[in-house]
Amino acid sequence: MSNIHLALSGICLYNNSMIIGFKTxxxxxxxxxxxxxxxxxxxxxxxxxxxxxxxxxxxxxxxxxxxxxxxxxxxxxxxxxxxxxxxxxxxxxxxxxxxxxxxxxxxxxxxxxxxxxxxxxxxxxxxxxxxxxxxxxxxxxxxxxxxxxxxxxxxxxxxxxxxxxxxxxxxxxxxxxxxxxxxxxxEPSDSLKLVDVVGVDLGINHLATLSTGEVFDGAKSYKSSENKLSRMQWLNRRKQVGSSNCKKAQLKVAKLHRKVANIRKHTLDKITTYISKNHAVIGIENLNVRGMLSNGKLAKALADMGFYEFRRQLEYKTQLYGSKLVVVDRFYPSSKTCSSCGIKKESLSLKERIFICEHCLFECDRDLNASINLEKAARSVVSACGLDSADTSRLKQEENVSNC
Known part of the structure; x- marks a missing residue:
């Protein structure tokens, strides 16, 4: 597991406190x-x-x-x-x-x-x-x-x-x-977590699939507003450049773009806050978002989901709510590996949405199988790197709550 590391957040720490941005x-x-x-x-x-x-x-x-x-x-x-x-x-x-x-x-x-x-x-x-x-x-x-x-x-x-x-x-x-x-x-909070370790797999059909079985859908705000935006831009093209009507049309297009971005950001905020508050250790994959966006057939759907913003918010919210973020290397075969027996498939096309292991005949949803593998990778990193005293006491409390 040398290709797996703990992610560092981009926020500032000062005297055991955090400095975050506020915008209104x-x-x-x-x-x-x-x-x-x-x-x-x-x-x-x-x-x-x-x-x-x-x-x-x-x-x-x-x-x-x-x-x-x-x-x-x-x-x-x-x-x-x-x-x-x-x-x-x-x-x-x-x-x-x-x-x-x-x-x-x-x-x-x-x-x-x-x-x-x-x-x-x-x-x-x-x-x-x-x-x-x-x-x-x-x-x-x-x-x-x-x-x-x-x-x-x-x-x-x-x-x-x-x-x-x-x-x-x-x-x-x-x-x-x-x-x-x-x-x-x-001041960072250190509240009791419901689950100690969880794996999160990002996808196009569903934004996030957790190893616990929970599924979160993306807003897909651009897809829902694409026809309206195309119509407004077509009407704007027929306006005289620099005229008052052209400026009004440009303002309408800008407002719609802002609405699309706000809906996407609001959805990502809710999902990342829920995951950070309720899980002690979170494992995600280090996706090559820039390389994925070079695929012309998937670029629009990928950009509409906001994978980079999802990880960016997780990086600072895990520190804000007392969790840890484990970023698994992008070459780790989370989708091709069987979460039951650990056998790796030679190839797995995007059309195969159900993972079927030929060795142990294990069947599972493709995204759920990947999230379980990410959870195992995160557990191995936590056990190898060790936890501090606060994390150990928190996990003991979680075990006592689960036993009760």
Whole structure:
């Protein structure tokens, strides 16, 4: 079992507490909407101007290898912005100075990721697509409103966390709605789990099949809205580009895309929360989602399920609810191996939905058989790596409850 490892979550741990993100919708008026749009436009303009300068530096270094210029850092980009760009664009002073500063920091981080070959080359930003900006300074949170620099107090639709003083906030837009997000510190819970170890197999027909026999279906929100979305995009194609009717049609398409994404995210949230709260150790397979999406026949159904988001949510929720996540190697033959006798099949096509073992004549659902094998793999990792005292006491409590 050397090809199986424990997954590490991407959340931050500080003094036995966790730092997670909090995001909620803003309740704004027309003047605040205009001011938020100015901040987002300034941040976008700073990003594009900084990207132009970086591309010029790279081209110059490529043409003149003997007279290379130092690639600008975030501080260098900000100094250049103050001297050159702000002088030519006085509307920069109508918004907070933090918006362009954080945009240039994000640009510098994007180039660092590009040079490390983690991500691709940064691209220019277009108005209306993922507009966002970050602010810091004197930020206050009071019940259902938050105070940010320059903009002032902004109301929210839901109650905000009490006693939180974030150092920075990020405000973004989706279609015609604005959202604010910041980080909060929470204490992980260590509640009693109903099942100690469980295996989870992801699929297209059913989103998640547990080794306990439970089956969770995906939302399939894109599939249900595909015809409506296609019709709206066809109508939008017949509008004159840049006209008022074209903008209205684009807004309708954006709203429908947001609805599809929210339905999918809500379904994944419910399923991952249930699994993390009720199971001590969870075993999943390290799927090659990018490679699977290259299959043109299955790409649409796979993207509609959200396999990567499912694993991402499990990674931080297992730490939040005191569970452990075991990620099994992608080459582990969970579907081809018989969960009864352990014999591996030579081949297993996607059409075979019932697993039939030729050695012991064991019959089982294909996804259920894979989830049982993932559970066994997770148990072997737990027994090999060992559990801490808290995990041992929790499992003893579970055994006592089951005995009763």
């Amino acid at each position: 919708q803003l309740k704004i008026n027309q003047s605040q909407r205009l001011l938020l749009a100015k901040h987002a436009g300034t941040a976008r303009h700073a990003w594009n101007q900084g990207l132009c300068l970086c591309k010029e530096v790279l081209n110059y270094n490529r043409i003149n290898p003997d007279e290379k210029i130092k690639f600008p850092s975030a501080i260098d980009l900000h100094k250049w912005l103050v001297v050159s760009v702000k002088v030519a664009n006085p509307w920069y002073y109508e918004v907070s100075k933090c918006a362009p500063q954080y945009a240039l920091r994000a640009l510098s981080d994007a180039f660092k990721a590009f040079f490390k070959k983690v991500k691709g080359f940064p691209k220019f930003k277009k108005r209306g697509r993922n507009d966002s900006f970050t602010l810091d300074g004197s930020i206050q949170i009071d019940h259902r409103q938050v105070k940010v620099p320059v903009i002032g107090w902004i109301k929210t639709y839901e109650r905000l966390p009490h006693g939180v003083r974030p150092k920075s906030v990020t405000i973004s837009t989706s279609a015609d709605k604005w959202f604010i997000s910041f980080k909060i510190e929470v």
